[in-house]
Amino acid sequence: MDDLKKEANEFAAEAKDTANEFATNAKETFDNNNGENKKILAGVLALLLGTLGVHKFILGYNKEGIIQLIATFVTCGIAGIIPFIEGIIYLTKTDEEFYNTYQVGKKGWF
Template sequence: MSEEKQTNDTFNEAKKTASEFASNAKQTFDSTENKKILAGVLGILFGGLGIHKFVLGYNKEGVILLIATILTCGIASIVGFIEGIIYLTKSDAEFYQTYQVGKKPWF
């Protein structure tokens, strides 16, 4: 019986630790500054793939940018590069108001 209790205790401790980790990860990912930096860097490095759009929750626009990049043989990836620079040059407050509250999907 003690093995079963020990197994249950270990399971409950692991569950608690995983829950705390998930909570902290969500809080970190949801912070405005982290989204701004992540979206900006991804826009500059992988702009044509539209990954920065997916990070901000603009799934439709991300797919549009990906398809446009494929159809233009990569030329449309300049849009993602420019957006990445714009994201990184905005203040945290401007970024939050424009892209998270205002939901402005392009430039």
Template sequence: MEIVNQPTENKKIIAGIMGILFGVFGIHKFILGYTKEGIILLLVSLITCGTAGSIIGLIEGIVYLTKTDEEFYRIYQVGKRPWF
């Protein structure tokens, strides 16, 4: 039996929910520490009247929540992969 170290601060659930509910504002990006990407998403939302930003946020929120805790932590918090 292998013991897996749980990340001390996995932001998967909060980032996923914020991406689905408030993705148009890029809040999930700011939660993960991606300030530049959050601002870009906010600007895209303003330019497209919220359409593109909300779709991107919804997709990213779903992607975040379908990853395992370990995958999410490794890809988005340690690896700092900013998009999808």
């Protein structure tokens, strides 16, 4: 009887460790995916629809998005070079750099 209790306790402890490890790994995976997905999405949108400020809205920079939109219309599209450069910068940064700079640090321009 004591052997069964001992085995049951060992099994329970092992299951708990496995569950904690799974939860930790899952959290890291989802955190990294969110940063990566926003990086790729923002970078591609900056290259394709940057003149409309879409990439700024995706990152949560509403004021900067509106400024980009107005600048595009006021300059007849010449201000469209800014999001093109930003898109290249977004896509060339590492996932960690992008996340820390634009999602945590909230750096609005370049």
